[in-house]
Amino acid sequence: MDLDAFSAVHSAAWDRLAVLVRRRRLDGAEADELVRLYQEVATHLSTVRSAAPDPVLVTRLSDLLTRARTRISGAHDPAWSDVVRFATVSVPAALYRVRWWTLGVTVAFLLVSVVAGWHVATDAEALAAMGTPSAQERYVQEAFASYYDPDVSFAAMVWTNNAWISALLVAFGVTGVLPAYVLWQNAFSVGTTGGMMAAHGELDLFLTLIAPHGQLELTSVFVAGAAGLKTFWTLVDPGPRRRGAALAQEGRALVTCAVGLVGALALSGIVEGFVTGSGLPWWLKIAIGTVALAAFWTYVLVLGRRAVAAGETGDLDVDRAGAVVPTAG
Structure with a gap:
């Protein structure tokens, strides 16, 4: 896989997800977009890990998805199962x-x-x-x-x-x-x-x-x-x-x-x-x-x-x- 080409094609989605994660308030359409982009970027991360595991890009996407997941689900309070x-x-x-x-x-x-x-x-x-x-x-x-x-x-x-x-x-x-x-x-x-x-x-x-x-x-x-x-x-x-x-x-x-x-x-x-x-x-x-x-x-x-x-x-x-x-x- 050409990592540079892959990044060029999908970087707009990554940047948009980063913007939504940082935004303090989201309306209904933006919240739906956040969830959609989270799923899309998760697929991108899976593809990078399996085809071209570049450490910089893997770390960047992992961090972005972690912040997005926290924004979607809220802070995780440790449960008894944890x-x-x-x-x-x-x-x-x-x-x-x-x-x-x-x-x-x-x-x-x-x-x-x-x-x-x-x-x-x-x-x-x-x-x-x-x-x-x-x-x-x-x-x-x-x-x-x-x-x-x-x-x-x-x-x-x-x-x-x-x-x-x-x-x-x-x-x-x-x-x-x-x-x-x-x-x-x-x-x-x-x-x-x-x-x-x-x-x-x-x-x-x-x-x-x-x-x-x-x-x-x-x-x-x-x-x-x-x-x-x-x-x-x-x-x-x-x-x-x-x-x-x-x-x-x-x-x-x-x-x-x-x-x-x-x-x-x-x-x-x-x-x-x-x-x-x-x-x-x-x-x-x-x-x-x-x-x-x-x-x-x-x-x-x-x-x-x-x-x-x-x-x-x-x-x-x-x-x-x-x-x-x-x-x-």
């Missing part, structure tokens, strides 16, 4: 697409934690660096367990802290450096604390207090870190897509991941605030944490696999995100 679709399609699709990155982050985190913990538990100098013997004793015998007192304000504090860590991983994921640093810092902290507890014969206390909430809490942090690192890798290797378009798509999907993690972190905060420090048997606490983690992965793997198979990515739809040129590969 919320349900976001929660059951967009979020699980975005989380499912980073599942292998999440697995890699999980393995690396656990490896750093175990090595750091083993070093502190078996090396006298490393243990001494954790504080004076009396300070270690107070922490092991009193401070660590007392930290988990059941309380609404404590649950809110935990959720806020974890949400902040995840937000850092999401916001600065494209740097690649900050997600790696934050994950390493947290892995090292968890490992050295566990190593100190083990050196004082309280490894079982450490595990029983960490396991109830830590399964879902740490998984949420792993997902946030994985999403951030995936965005960084998109900058390094965008594949067949243009780098700018690839970053925009992955960045919007990353925000979808972040919104989805709000619910997971809220649930882990509730478990940490009301289950971990409660008087329930230790096995029941761990079982509750395991059920919460299983529910999260069931949500991601079942709904996410279905959504991705249907072509969902967690990104906005074409009308809101803007059209991009199709690429092979």
Whole structure:
């Protein structure tokens, strides 16, 4: 298709539609004309996309049709169906697409934690660096367990802290450096604390207090870190897509991941605030944490696999995100 000739033939209709969209008041004939031109330009956009997908023209027509549709139907107020679709399609699709990155982050985190913990538990100098013997004793015998007192304000504090860590991983994921640093810092902290507890014969206390909430809490942090690192890798290797378009798509999907993690972190905060420090048997606490983690992965793997198979990515739809040129590969 000769794009210049096509544009020359139809530009008058496009310009007229743009004029009607900008006009504050329309009479009956102009309103009918607006609807007719909207349908006509939609056909033009479809033709351009299939025959000669010029990015400039596709973007121009997409933007024009979006404004015309808003003028015809009015501003769109999100309905419950939008919320349900976001929660059951967009979020699980975005989380499912980073599942292998999440697995890699999980393995690396656990490896750093175990090595750091083993070093502190078996090396006298490393243990001494954790504080004076009396300070270690107070922490092991009193401070660590007392930290988990059941309380609404404590649950809110935990959720806020974890949400902040995840937000850092999401916001600065494209740097690649900050997600790696934050994950390493947290892995090292968890490992050295566990190593100190083990050196004082309280490894079982450490595990029983960490396991109830830590399964879902740490998984949420792993997902946030994985999403951030995936965005960084998109900058390094965008594949067949243009780098700018690839970053925009992955960045919007990353925000979808972040919104989805709000619910997971809220649930882990509730478990940490009301289950971990409660008087329930230790096995029941761990079982509750395991059920919460299983529910999260069931949500991601079942709904996410279905959504991705249907072509969902967690990104906005074409009308809101803007059209991009199709690429092979």
